Amino acid sequence: MNIPHKTWWKESVIYQIYPRSFKDSNGDGVGDLQGIISKLDHLKDLGIDMIWLSPMYDSPNDDNGYDIRDYYSIMKEFGSMDDFDLLLSEMKIRGLRLMLDLVVNHSSDEHQWFQESRKSKDNPYRDFYIWKAPIDGKEPNDWTAFFGGKAWELDPLTNEYYLHLFSKKQPDLNWENQQMRQEVYKMMRFWLDKGVSGFRMDVIPFISKEQDFPGFPEDFNGDIVDAYANGPRLHEFLNEMNREVISQYDVATVGEGVGVYPENVLKYIGRERNELDMVFHFDHMKIDRPDDNFFGIKPWDLTEMKRIFIEWDNVLSSDGWNSIYLGNHDFPRMVSRFGNDSDYHTESAKLLSTLLLTQRGTPYIYQGDEIGMTNTDFKGIKEYRDIQTLNAYDEAINSGKTADEFLSSQKMVSRDHARTPVQWDDSESAGFTTGQPWIRVSQNYKDINIEKQVNDPKSVLSYYKSAIRLRKQHLVLVYGEMEVLDKDNPKVFAYLRVLEEERILVLLNLSSEGSTFELKNIDGLESARLLLSNYENRDKLSSEPDLEPWEARVYKL
Ligand code: TEU
Ligand code: CA
Numbered sequence: 001m002n003i004p005h006k007t008w009w010k011e012s013v014i015y016q017i018y019p020r021s022f023k024d025s026n027g028d029g030v031g032d033l034q035g036i037i038s039k040l041d042h043l044k045d046l047g048i049d050m051i052w053l054s055p056m057y058d059s060p061n062d063d064n065g066y067d068i069r070d071y072y073s074i075m076k077e078f079g080s081m082d083d084f085d086l087l088l089s090e091m092k093i094r095g096l097r098l099m100l101d102l103v104v105n106h107s108s109d110e111h112q113w114f115q116e117s118r119k120s121k122d123n124p125y126r127d128f129y130i131w132k133a134p135i136d137g138k139e140p141n142d143w144t145a146f147f148g149g150k151a152w153e154l155d156p157l158t159n160e161y162y163l164h165l166f167s168k169k170q171p172d173l174n175w176e177n178q179q180m181r182q183e184v185y186k187m188m189r190f191w192l193d194k195g196v197s198g199f200r201m202d203v204i205p206f207i208s209k210e211q212d213f214p215g216f217p218e219d220f221n222g223d224i225v226d227a228y229a230n231g232p233r234l235h236e237f238l239n240e241m242n243r244e245v246i247s248q249y250d251v252a253t254v255g256e257g258v259g260v261y262p263e264n265v266l267k268y269i270g271r272e273r274n275e276l277d278m279v280f281h282f283d284h285m286k287i288d289r290p291d292d293n294f295f296g297i298k299p300w301d302l303t304e305m306k307r308i309f310i311e312w313d314n315v316l317s318s319d320g321w322n323s324i325y326l327g328n329h330d331f332p333r334m335v336s337r338f339g340n341d342s343d344y345h346t347e348s349a350k351l352l353s354t355l356l357l358t359q360r361g362t363p364y365i366y367q368g369d370e371i372g373m374t375n376t377d378f379k380g381i382k383e384y385r386d387i388q389t390l391n392a393y394d395e396a397i398n399s400g401k402t403a404d405e406f407l408s409s410q411k412m413v414s415r416d417h418a419r420t421p422v423q424w425d426d427s428e429s430a431g432f433t434t435g436q437p438w439i440r441v442s443q444n445y446k447d448i449n450i451e452k453q454v455n456d457p458k459s460v461l462s463y464y465k466s467a468i469r470l471r472k473q474h475l476v477l478v479y480g481e482m483e484v485l486d487k488d489n490p491k492v493f494a495y496l497r498v499l500e501e502e503r504i505l506v507l508l509n510l511s512s513e514g515s516t517f518e519l520k521n522i523d524g525l526e527s528a529r530l531l532l533s534n535y536e537n538r539d540k541l542s543s544e545p546d547l548e549p550w551e552a553r554v555y556k557l
Pocket of ligand 2: 024025026027028029030031032077
């Protein structure tokens with residue numbers, strides 16, 4: 001079979017680990033690298049190919065490691081460089097690859113570069129960050145930060161402001177500075193030379209800022225993504241990074257695509273562009289959020305979800321490559337958000353895994369989703385840990401909202417839902433730690449845990465294994481064209497994957513009610529062979545199958 005642009009990372013299934021919450025090995029309540037090493041066999045059995053590890057670098061943890069103090073060392077709570085090297089070699093033994101998180105839009109304010117930079121206006125590191133003098137005694141412009149407040153912080157040492165698009169402990173690096181860029185490339189080579197197989201690049205569309213001054217953009221309309229993404233020299237920088245580093249290694253890259261849309265995605269990942277391999281777009285992550293407001297919630301609609309998947313598949317059908325995900329460490333649990341975590345927990349968790357693993361693009365599984373981990377019933381602000389929730393809480397209270405008002409939406413949207421400990425078994429703290437976990441364990445760990453599911457052929461976990469295996473056995477699931485049937489059907493997402501003579505049919509009823517689906521003008525239904533289903537006895541396929549709530553079926557035609 002002749003498949004153009006066939007590559008290993010397109011055929012890989014990637015699993016994201018948020019190290020703080022994965023597995024604690026020494027009882028201090030914080031996950032660590034030895035903890036990950038002790039669970040590699042679980043991941044191998046699951047069938048994944050590569051781990052994306054959220055930041056494990058030295059950090060004061062203002063934003064759980066997305067604020068890096070030293071790019072060359074391991075966070076003490078997570079272990080040592082020896083532990084890292086051991087992790088990598090234990091992964092190699094098992095045929096698993098490792099993708100690191102590259103966080104270079106900003107560093108920690110405790111990074112040595114920043115410590116130097118703030119000392120004086122003529123310090124050699126001054127220009128590694130973005131400093132501006134006050135204008136009429138005020139901030140250079142009205143930009144606001146993702147984690148609340150203004151994006152400028154006045155440093156009394158030199159009486160200038162520095163830019164921070166996230167917290168004030170996350171000053172933005174100045175990509176205009178060539179020496180700074182070379183330092184980033186050197187650091188990337190350090191990890192690649194150890195044998196790492198790629199990078200997920202944190203908020204990479206933000207690295208280039210329009211900085212003409214005076215005139216640092218003043219026309220700020222409050223849309224921070226719009227204002228910060230896709231800056232003037234972004235693609236020049238990505239191209240340079242690719243030329244100097246990425247192209248020298250056999251690696252995969254995926255950019256966190258804030259501000260990336262069907263209209264501009266190919267600038268990032270078009271093959272001839274020599275920039276990145278994939279991005280995570282956010283279109284389906286905004287589907288239940290009113291007007292891009294990440295703190296509100298609104299009902300979502302399947303036809304809109306399908307429209308988004310179809311649009312992205314179309315745009316990337318001949319150039320670039322999609323990444324398929326339904327959650328990560330920044331979003332609530334996918335089964336609580338897109339499934340039904342009460343009456344149809346098992347069924348809907350299985351259905352969503354089918355969706356993840358049968359689309360065209362590289363699938364990313366978030367830790368704990370393989371057993372259907374759900375949102376957590378946090379009791380009051382005291383149980384939350386995320387800087388985004390905590391800062392937004394203060395702002396809400398200060399602006400006159402009641403705690404209840406604010407917390408009722410956090411029950412649906414807080415990033416902490418994804419960050420509760422992985423539920424390994426039904427012992428205290430879900431087998432995550434023998435100590436006091438840094439964030440509470442979810443309420444349902446006695447029912448939903450890996451030990452309980454691992455030997456149960458009907459569990460969510462067993463289903464994931466089958467779905468991953470299926471993807472490995474059928475290249476059509478990786479590379480085949482995607483033809484969506486009955487696009488306007490409000491309950492059922494049905495599609496064919498087609499590669500030369502091979503055809504696979506996927507039927508997904510994303511609804512808590514039954515639904516009959518009409519299969520019109522499709523050849524070969526009589527001889528269809530069932531590959532996977534989350535209900536029993538689905539061997540036969542009629543031309544009008546009745547689908548139970550959250551039923552998923554996959555047939556080879
Ligand atoms: O996320 C960037 C980002 O856009 C998020 O802040 C997003 O808006 C929010 O999570 C939605 O709820 C990346 C990392 O994934 C995130 O964990 C970091 O906090 C952030 O960058 C700063 O590094
Ligand atoms: Ca630990």
